[in-house]
Amino acid sequence: MTDSAAGKSTDTTLDRLIRILGAFDADRPTLTVSALSRRAAIPLPTAYRWVERLTGAGLLERAEGGAVGPGMRLWELASRSAPGTSLRKAAMPYMDDVQAVLRQHTQIAVLDASGVLVLERLSARGAVPNQATIAGRMPTFTTSLGLVLLAFSRRHVAESFMTEHASALGAPLREIWHQGGTARNVVNPTESELRSRLAEVRQQGYAAVDGQIDSEATGVAVPVLSPEGQAIAALGVVVPVSSEFRPGLAPMLLAAARGISRALGPGGTMPPSDAVFPEHAPVEIPDDRT
């Protein structure tokens, strides 16, 4: 199975396809062909040909002013059987229970090599600000979702993640994920601060972060555990700092997370989050739980 010339050209096609799809995001749901050409690093005439083919196939759709954006067909293909589907389906009724009581934001997220990926979010009208969007990214080291996902991952996953993202530790938060700009002064914890936070989160079984991303909001998150006790996902809420429910949030979320684990069953199709780093073998880590 060596790479033939045809194989090479197919790889290039896929690479380009991924760069084209990756050029769009929540801030740029549509792009002109020339902007797309620039962001995907594809020559303009080639970009025009690609747009022609991809719109013909329904993977892109034309918008106003000659712009294009990802197509509904792409969303349908990706969504009806995505790996998060069984988790979202299992989680939704429990998230609805939580949301019915709190009427703020209830969200579920997973960890991959790039950080926290939000799979689903329920939000009430008039709720406090919340930066999470579905299929959006959140900071890993400064959010309750991220802390809980790291704390309850297999140890070698957390270690690999910290190694990969070592340059971010102790540094100001990169703002690419952030549209508003209220997170300007957020600084990631240093490695030793992070390690002691994670130990604390492991011990108490949940993470709570006050006013870190938005000064009026508190985030609380708990792990959805696999039968082996690792985090499959994190279930979290964002409520006003002054919420009367604050003391009850962790117990409420822990109960809901147990329901989600049970609904997923022993053969839940969501891969344990260490599947994200298959190349890293488990390594001996000193236990910081003392």
Place this chain on the structure above:
Amino acid sequence: MTDSAAGKSTDTTLDRLIRILGAFDADRPTLTVSALSRRAAIPLPTAYRWVERLTGAGLLERAEGGAVGPGMRLWELASRSAPGTSLRKAAMPYMDDVQAVLRQHTQIAVLDASGVLVLERLSARGAVPNQATIAGRMPTFTTSLGLVLLAFSRRHVAESFMTEHASALGAPLREIWHQGGTARNVVNPTESELRSRLAEVRQQGYAAVDGQIDSEATGVAVPVLSPEGQAIAALGVVVPVSSEFRPGLAPMLLAAARGISRALGPGGTMPPSDAVFPEHAPVEIPDDRT
């Protein structure tokens, strides 16, 4: 911009990619490579090469037993900027209001050339059976969502849709969308029955369907209207036939749908549903609203 040989081979690549992604669905979230090869009509050795490349790119992911399924990266790329994103974002707080009161199922759907596509669904634990799934398809002629989308589309869209799907009218419902099997005896309306139902839906401003798909459930749906008065989407609920809220459902949904229209704004990025049939010019249709 004629099709060169290279252009042709790229088209084939795309066609195959679409057939591969299209081979998975809610019933078959993962497939062995040989099953994938059969369903996508791609020779087995080629399928193996494709799976290798697509898993390398994160568009597919490996599951247990040598099976593969769509990858989280595909979902992320497709979801963070899909055409339905602005609609779902605008709709979610209003759907949450409805769901907080009813605690059953609240869903939003759009119409495309294949029928009703569910964009989002909120469900309570213990709610009545409901066949809708996110990114799933629903029957068009027998559901409140489908009737409302047809009734409030531009006239030529509804006419085109009925022409395209003429063979389904008056015939038993095809069951491909249905996993449970409780819809065995459902028969689509004939063309004249459908026309009179649509006229009725237009006049009353909403659609209500009792126990058609599941005998214990009632579906009620209303249109989310564009500034021009066409359906951008349908907002619907599924509740028990005996629900005490039944008489208030339509007014409640109509108020929520107005909120969603307002939240989308005049420049809402969701295309009006007639963008689905761009090739069909508006035609003169006798007015059945009398």
